[in-house]
Amino acid sequence: MADDDRRKRFKADDNKVKGTLMLMNHHSISTIADEVFGRKVCLHLISAVRSESTARGLRGKLGKETHLKNWVSTVITPSTKGDCTFELDFEWEDEIGVPGAFLIINRHHKEFYLKTLTLTNVPNVGRVHFICNSWVYHEEHYNNGYRVFFSNQTYLPGETPEGLRHYREEELEELRGNGTGKREEWDRVYDYDVYNDLSEPDKGSELLRPIFGGSVGHPYPRRCRTGRPLSSSDPDMESRIGILHSLNIYVPRDERFSDLKMADVYAYGLKLVSQGLLPGFESVVDKLSDEIVGTLENFINHKFEAISSNKFNEFSSFEDVLKLYEGGLKIPKFNFLESLREKIPSEFLRELFRSDGEHLSKFPVPQVIQEDNSAWRTDEEFGRELLAGISPVVIQRLQEFPPTSKLDPVKFGNQNSTITEDDIKDQMDGFSVWEAMKHNRLFILDHHDPLMPYLRGINETATKTYATRTILFLQNNGILKPIAIELSRPHPDGYEAGAISTVHTPASHGAKGTIWLLAKAYANVNDSGYHQLVCHWLHTHASIEPFIIATNRQLSVLHPIHKLLHPHFRDTMNINALSRQTLINAGGLLEKTVFPDKYSLAMSSNMYKKWDFTKQALPADLIDRGMAVEDSTSPHGVRLVIEDYPFAVDGLEIWSAIRSWVKDYVFVYYKNDEAVQRDKELKNWWEEVRTKGHGDLKNEPWWPKMHTCDELIESCTIIIWVASALHAAVNFGQYPYGGYLPNRPAMSRRLLPEPETVDYDELEENPDKAFLKTVTPQLQSILGISLIEVLSRHSADEVYLGQRDTPEWTADKQALEAFDRFGAHLRKIEQKIEAMNLDERLINRTGPAQMPYTLLYPSSDIGLTGRGIPNSVSI
Template sequence: MLPELFAIIRFSSESHINAYLPSETPETLRKLREEELATLRGTGTGTLNEWDRVYDYAFYNDLALPDNGPHYARPVLGGSQDLPYPRRARTSRHNTLTDPDTESRLHLFNLDIYVPRDERFGHLKFSDFLAYSLKSIAQVLLPEIRSLCDKTINEFDTFQDVLDIYEGSLKLPSPGVASQLRNLIPYELFRELVRNDGERFLKFPVPDVIKASKTAWRTDEEFSREMLAGVNPVIIRRLQEFPPVSKLDPEIYGDQNSTIKAKHLENSLDGLTIDEALENKKLYILDHHDALMPYLTRINSTTTKTYATRTLLFLQNDEQALPADLLKRGMAVPDSSSPHGLKLMIEDYPFAVDGLEIWDAIETWVTEYCNFYYKSDEMVESDTEIQSWWKEVRYQGHGDLKDRSWWPEMKTKDELIQSCTTIIWIASAFHAAVNFGQYPYAGYLPNRPTVSRRFMPEPGTPEYKELESDPELAFLKTITAQFQTLLGVSLIEVLSRHSTEEVYLGQRENPYWTCDAEPLAAFERFKQKLIEIENNIMERNKDKRLKNRNGPVQMPYTLLYPNTSDYSREGGLTGKGIPNSKDVYHDPAPDISIGWFLFLGQGYPSGRRKPND
């Protein structure tokens, strides 16, 4: 027989060899396709077991512990106009004894929670997760941790006390406590506790923000830089009216417009008036006022104290100044001559500059993929599975907001492309930008305190005298206490780590995910574009004119570095890399609803329901 008559056929259990739209599915496969959809959709009722692959929705009705008493009651998030919220994945845990509307929570160390079988961690990833999660076990070791405090129990007395948790390490629990742990937690967790591969219990790596300098984080320059290149670079917006105004209902909250006057600012505006600074797009604001004000009284009635703050910033002449979001916040203006169709108001805005390149690459890949399978708008509108998926996303995944006018109708290719691009951006690049910098920036708690325990001291009080005589001690008494710091640092270290099995944007676990040549070629172009972006980011980080790329702490901005070119699978606290999607290893917060189509380049051709990845 002639060799040219033979062809290699590769079969993958995690992929479709030939992608068929519903209308093009061969008759012999239609029943199997329908059965697969039924398996993934489930019935919406009953107990879900380890072997199931059902993706279903539920309200956030598992935040309370009503069996412990009325003090532990919590409202259900989602399902009402008062508390609208995206849905979570249904796990089918039994209801609590005292409240049939509240789903029970598992014991702290109980790992037996339903996750669709296709989403369960592999052995290596699960081992990593256990090892890093054990850092949060400190809450059962309170007596041991308290014994390490030198002067004041549960307080840091100096900044050196804070540094000691990185430069030294907390000892493994004593034999008595270790025995107690062995009785409390599963064997797998205890084994990870005593592992000898260098991941010592409660030994914290030095956060990047204090590696080069232990004091640079204190500067005003670094404070402002982190609004553009830190762990939350999506709140800052351009100030377009002065004084800042509130959108809160004055009938309920009174006049909440800012009392800041021009005289408070004009000495800091390089000779400009307020109107001139606004006209020249020099004033920016970090505004938490309206978000916090409705809850201020309730928060301040507890041991936690806070202010509904507005922080104004001035763009100085020695500095350089994602699409819809940037325009909405006034951080960019439309500009057809610019590469991405808009011009940034602050050119040295690392999150926006890198993010626009990533967005453009994703959008190009999605467009090429969609255009291969959908030749017209009519093909999108007539695709029953696309329409069912979008209806599910809108009416089930986000049912509280289903009637909002901004929902795409999903009747055109452009709506499909923009929706998929947005989903991919949020679940991959946006998440990477706000998640993997948590430990590098906030692992040193004084840089990003999680709690304020008292108000700013008033002149004439003992607290004010302490602030004058020992500002460091006054600061440490105000922010997160020692024990809570250890718990917080433990948690964000886990959330900031990449798995050793991470698959980054532009990578594939299996290169033979489809037999369609054009999607394969488009994905290769996507991969090469991301590698090009990696090089662009590294070059920008070397540009000394771009101060916000490194800042006083000398910490290069790499949170949107795709890491597509890296197949080393090293994982850990790298501070870079955009995973294909987010999962509980990275973020326990609710995810957006994710449909089957083009799931971050996975190329599922039809019917795959993934409400919460």
């Protein structure tokens, strides 16, 4: 009898499929582990090849219910916090065939983060792997009471196994939602909305901004819909959540930062709060008592009152600025800081508040002054940073002289440039203007037209500035130097009367030398604001979000293009939501730290009217700016007009590597154009990107039709380029270049002094003081530096271009081999960049500041490195 029992048991084991479920170690896991044995979590395998009729139609046959069996905790390290694994036994009948998905039901009151499920002995198949990476909430939060996860196989819609088709469609319906109701923490809904969440009408007209998106006057990309109630004061505006809940603003839970990254956000936020400089991050103490929170808010409000106090609002010398990096700059001491420190219950929080309550924490020394703290003042460094700095995507080849304005002359009068050939003829190595343009020697940094429509209003705020045009000449040695800067402001008689302009040329001594340094500062103020609001926020953060929403709504996780693009969307919705809450909102940090003030998003919206998806491709962008010409003999299809243009040189290498990878990948699944045209999910995805996500520009003729493999390859390459390399190029140099505010001031507070005044005399007698009285004041400088220090750091869990967070992201061998080639290609590019930065002939790669250009170096370490291309817009 014993032998019979043994044989029966062996036979039963033959029908069991062994599984390992991995969960992220989380504060709730220990609680779950205590109760799962009480059948709180159950799973069913779903057949991909055997179907059964149900009340909801034909579905893959379900295997029998199983539960988590043994809890085995992996080794926990400080960096990973470990993962928790559970063993499972699935009863699996041969006729069910291959499991293509599983459903999971959570009857536990706590959610958990499900990472993977691995089956090891599926009959006739062997190993089957499921990548989940998703939060699983209680069954009551799902329409069907369960979640479905698919294996890492990839299928075009028409090739989906019969057993999985219904689940594929059901999952997309769940993610699309019904467009109504307030979204809750556990919701997984991706939907669109306009930017009507930036204002606080209840607090007065000063915090009222237009709605961006959905109108001809203020077009904008769409953002994630939260469904929050409308404001009682203005029913067109969405109500805002309190500052203390900023980190809890809705995005689908799987789009939230990881615990590791959230810890970074908390840590840096606390550091800034300890300085009393960063409103919005007081949310890090949202679990403290109301009394403590009130004290903290009082502290921050009082600290910002000091910004308007002349006593604490000026740097007296450049030595004072340098003290920021030595920990020696004193700021006002507030008595109630002591009471706040005493009430903080955490040793960690208490440590962040300095014992003297008086000195700022020491800032890292920005790279631009590490080797030479005065090189930034040179004309050569000014020009180099337009090719290898934080904003290398604005400079254009000069193709008409004098430059003309495209502003409506009826509204704005004559806005054409007043720069003449006499102003610059002595600085062009004997060339005439016509000859210099013919030989591609003249370039322009033109911020006149984008700024002028808002300049009258801007100059009624604390800001006092100009709209600038800067002409630069490319010398024989390859160095780009500014040779004229035009400063323009609206005519006192009104916009219709045109502009008042002055032209300034290089000088190194006396009042004219200081005026030239200030003219470059005004140009940098323009460039800094335009960079932050247009090149950075609009062209990367805001423009990518609609692609994320559409991808999740219309492309199944089984779809090859979803698998291709998904890594390049990581953390973007979360950082954008936080930005709308604390950075780009009315009265937010960007309005406090960049010159357009309350006109910031209006200027950004106006520039969106000129956004062209196809010109986000690097070669197309370079051609459009006149910085390259088409050349079929070039490896990248274009030839640069400035050979030593580090951003473009490195960028084209990265662009071509991405395009090669995308091409190899796409042709794994689409053998011809007809396959693209047959793909209904792809069609719906692209239609939604165009008509909803970027709906204000839906009728533009430049949108690809998405009928061919080439259109698909080019579009996916653009999306990946923008989300990864372009964002890296315009983001991670913010602190290395802009952490020293004199190099890239974010605002100016006065216009040029008039001759025969005390302030004009100061230009000659004390030029450093005159400069510092003009640019960003002390506490706002510290606020801006604090902010960009956070934004320029790589988190500990960053995933870089050419990497994936799991090696088994697909089961397709051809795709994995193509991805390996991509990684190898990027490693060769790294070596090439290192070699070029050591080549003394390539002057623009280091320049007077002796600062190698590394922003497009693919890999990086953790922290403030000035290098590295994350897969996504993740900070």
